Amino acid sequence: EPEVTQTPSHQVTQMGQEVILRCVPISNHLYFYWYRQILGQKVEFLVSFYNNEISEKSEIFDDQFSVERPDGSNFTLKIRSTKLEDSAMYFCASSEIPLGQPNQPQHFGDGTRLSIL
Amino acid sequence: ILNVEQSPQSLHVQEGDSTNFTCSFPSSNFYALHWYRWETAKSPEALFVMTLNGDEKKKGRISATLNTKEGYSYLYIKGSQPEDSATYLCAFLAGGKLIFGQGTELSVKP
Numbered sequence: 001e002p003e004v005t006q007t008p009s010h011q012v013t014q015m016g017q018e019v020i021l022r023c024v025p026i027s028n029h030l031y032f033y034w035y036r037q038i039l040g041q042k043v044e045f046l047v048s049f050y051n052n053e054i055s056e057k058s059e060i061f062d063d064q065f066s067v068e069r070p071d072g073s074n075f076t077l078k079i080r081s082t083k084l085e086d087s088a089m090y091f092c093a094s095s096e097i098p099l100g101q102p103n104q105p106q107h108f109g110d111g112t113r114l115s116i117l
Numbered sequence: 118i119l120n121v122e123q124s125p126q127s128l129h130v131q132e133g134d135s136t137n138f139t140c141s142f143p144s145s146n147f148y149a150l151h152w153y154r155w156e157t158a159k160s161p162e163a164l165f166v167m168t169l170n171g172d173e174k175k176k177g178r179i180s181a182t183l184n185t186k187e188g189y190s191y192l193y194i195k196g197s198q199p200e201d202s203a204t205y206l207c208a209f210l211a212g213g214k215l216i217f218g219q220g221t222e223l224s225v226k227p
Contacts (some may be wrong), residue, residue: 003160003180004160013205030146033214033215041219042217042218042219042220043161043206043217044217045214045215045216045217048213048214055213056213056214058214066118091160091161098213099149099213100153101149101166101168102219104166105151105153105163105165105166106151106163106215107160107163108153108160108161108162109160110158110159110160111160
């Protein structure tokens with residue numbers, strides 16, 4: 001069964017550095033998402049992406065964050081000038097059609113654990 | 118601020134017990150409710166996407182109901198097995214974004 005893959009599984013970075021988290025969505029999916037879960041807190045929506053544009057973003061997704069689909073297969077999340085509070089599990093997801101259609105869920109990757117030191 | 122609440126936060130049952138837990142969400146502007154099963158160190162796995170009031174969906178021993186007028190959904194597991202141990206997340210679709218509950222952590226003892 002096709003799956004969403006994320007790399008790396010764990011990223012350790014010094015505060016102030018830039019990180020790029022990578023995701024390969026399922027090949028026929030058109031809608032892409034990033035979420036994060038800070039330890040002990042709820043999973044939070046960051047951004048959705050369709051047709052090479054951001055569709056929705058949360059208040060968390062400020063100028064420090066950006067997303068890109070550089071080559072038609074990868075979907076990346078870049079975090080500039082990382083802060084301690086960016087430490088979290090970051091999940092990528094994809095879907096074939098927009099959310100909300102019956103029997104059309106998102107498919108999640110295994111996540112990247114980001115640790116900022 | 119839209120809020121999704123799940124209860125209980127954790128649940129410990131014996132193998133063979135049936136169990137259920139609740140997801141509460143805003144009752145206005147309903148569009149869809151998602152349920153996911155999330156095992157430790159794995160990706161969340163989609164169980165159901167529910168869109169209509171009164172919906173009832175089933176997948177093996179797991180079923181879910183939806184009441185959009187009062188803003189709740191129940192997830193039922195019949196005859197729990199140790200492999201059902203996981204965190205069960207619900208998420209409410211609002212304006213193109215999923216708002217997640219905090220999850221119910223289920224532990225099934227053999």
